[in-house]
Amino acid sequence: MVVTIELHADASDFEQLARGIARLPEQIKVKAASRAMRRVMQMARTRIVKRSAERVDLTQSRIRALTTVAMNAGGNSADIVMRSNWIALYKLGATQIATGVRVRMRGSYRSAFIAGMGSGHEGVFKRQGKARLPIHELFGPNPAHDITNHPEVFLQVLAEVIEDRLLPRYLHEVENLLPR
Structure with missing residues (x-):
């Protein structure tokens, strides 16, 4: 299942920011993007676990144990994977x-x-x-099955986290990597 998330941002404030980021060394840009992506994916995992726990009426700790985040070290991609069978x-x-x-x-x-x-x-x-x-x-719920059957709920959670947190986190990481 291929999932596409469309993000909307106001471009008027980004022109000066884009020029500043373009002048950064490539190594700092890549490292900041990787760190920001890792942190935002952890935030997304937390929110997905919380939403899933509410929907299937299980504890967050039980669902968190079924959920992993995998980062592609060389690329700009990350996967949040929830694997579960029906819980006895x-x-x-x-x-x-x-x-x-x-x-x-x-x-x-x-x-x-x-x-x-x-x-x-x-x-x-x-x-x-x-x-x-x-x-x-007799079995109880399957959290992964809920995500498969209701992807719009969880895609909305992902989109909110990415829109609200990715750019501020990227700027925070760039600031931490720049020499003082």
Whole structure:
């Protein structure tokens, strides 16, 4: 899936700034751009994790563990990658109760039960019909699936961070790299 973000900026104030940046040594421009991009991508990751946690009703720490930021050292690109499968209800804090299973922040599942398999896997299961077998495992949300199904929400978050933070951060990094 290729994602394109369109940014809008007022060019009237940038003419003098552009001349000043053009006079900078190439090494400083590249280093400042790389540092600014890295910091802005970390900010974007934080905001994406926060928005995703709100949408799928999970803790930010659980979603943060699934999310990585990768920078292309030679180029001007970065990737924010969220990889996850459906999260097992057992991992969300399931408790066996008389009528089934209660899961923290998810509610109750009637007729469900917690079982351990011979392999050591534990999970929340439910029978298919009245017979003892077959059973199937119950799962909670998949944060990556939410991003795939609702890209406009997360693209808006990315666009806001880039528009608000990239240029000021780049100027900050240039200022730090210039000799005093």
